[in-house]
Amino acid sequence: KAGVTQTPRYLIKTRGQQVTLSCSPISGHRSVSWYQQTPGQGLQFLFEYFSETQRNKGNFPGRFSGRQFSNSRSEMNVSTLELGDSALYLCASSLLTGVLNTEAFFGQGTRLTVV
Amino acid sequence: AQSVTQLGSHVSVSEGALVLLRCNYSSSVPPYLFWYVQYPNQGLQLLLKYTTGATLVKGINGFEAEFKKSETSFHLTKPSAHMSDAAEYFCAVSDTTGNQFYFGTGTSLTVIP
Numbered sequence: 395k396a397g398v399t400q401t402p403r404y405l406i407k408t409r410g411q412q413v414t415l416s417c418s419p420i421s422g423h424r425s426v427s428w429y430q431q432t433p434g435q436g437l438q439f440l441f442e443y444f445s446e447t448q449r450n451k452g453n454f455p456g457r458f459s460g461r462q463f464s465n466s467r468s469e470m471n472v473s474t475l476e477l478g479d480s481a482l483y484l485c486a487s488s489l490l491t492g493v494l495n496t497e498a499f500f501g502q503g504t505r506l507t508v509v
Numbered sequence: 510a511q512s513v514t515q516l517g518s519h520v521s522v523s524e525g526a527l528v529l530l531r532c533n534y535s536s537s538v539p540p541y542l543f544w545y546v547q548y549p550n551q552g553l554q555l556l557l558k559y560t561t562g563a564t565l566v567k568g569i570n571g572f573e574a575e576f577k578k579s580e581t582s583f584h585l586t587k588p589s590a591h592m593s594d595a596a597e598y599f600c601a602v603s604d605t606t607g608n609q610f611y612f613g614t615g616t617s618l619t620v621i622p
Contacts, residue, residue: 400552437599502552
């Protein structure tokens with residue numbers, strides 16, 4: 395069974411640009427969560443989608459947005475990139491959501507560098 | 510609100526020695542608790558989890574953790590460290606809705622030959 399696939403693995407963008415990251419969850423999983431990992435802040439929750447609906451959102455500015463498609467694939471978009479957005483962005487896939495969600499499988503991440 | 514504290518950002522052990530990585534949590538309700546491992550330039554891999562039932566949880570690669578409600582702890586242990594255990598370890602707790610994971614700041618484990 396294929397794992398969580400994130401594309402691209404590495405990305406270099408210029409300040410002010412926008413970027414879209416993609417995440418394909420494990421087959422059958424309907425919940426996709428996004429996390430930002432930086433050396434200073436650690437792992438921080440961005441948002442979670444389940445059945446194409448955003449269920450929960452972390453404390454990030456509106457420049458960070460996402461969506462989920464009917465096949466459960468998810469995209470995350472960051473507009474007007476800032477140097478501080480440089481990070482490893484991790485996607486997590488879960489079968490369920492809510493209190494029944496007892497496990498999340500992570501992809502390898504997308505390393506975004508903003509120059 | 511949930512939060513996780515990992516004591517010791519760096520831990521070094523000799524090969525064959527006991528591994529002990531500490532994790533304390535704060536939660537208003539009995540939480541779900543997790544340990545993840547991250548190798549360089551990789552995502553997170555689940556080592557083990559506690560949801561309900563037996564408080565001693567066994568995971569992959571010989572790791573185990575014990576949920577101690579009275580101490581709000583979920584420390585990770587392995588009897589004998591192996592070189593391949595060198596990695597970053599994250600303790601996490603899920604919130605009451607299960608929709609969000611809160612991670613500790615991580616502990617970098619070094620194994621000395």
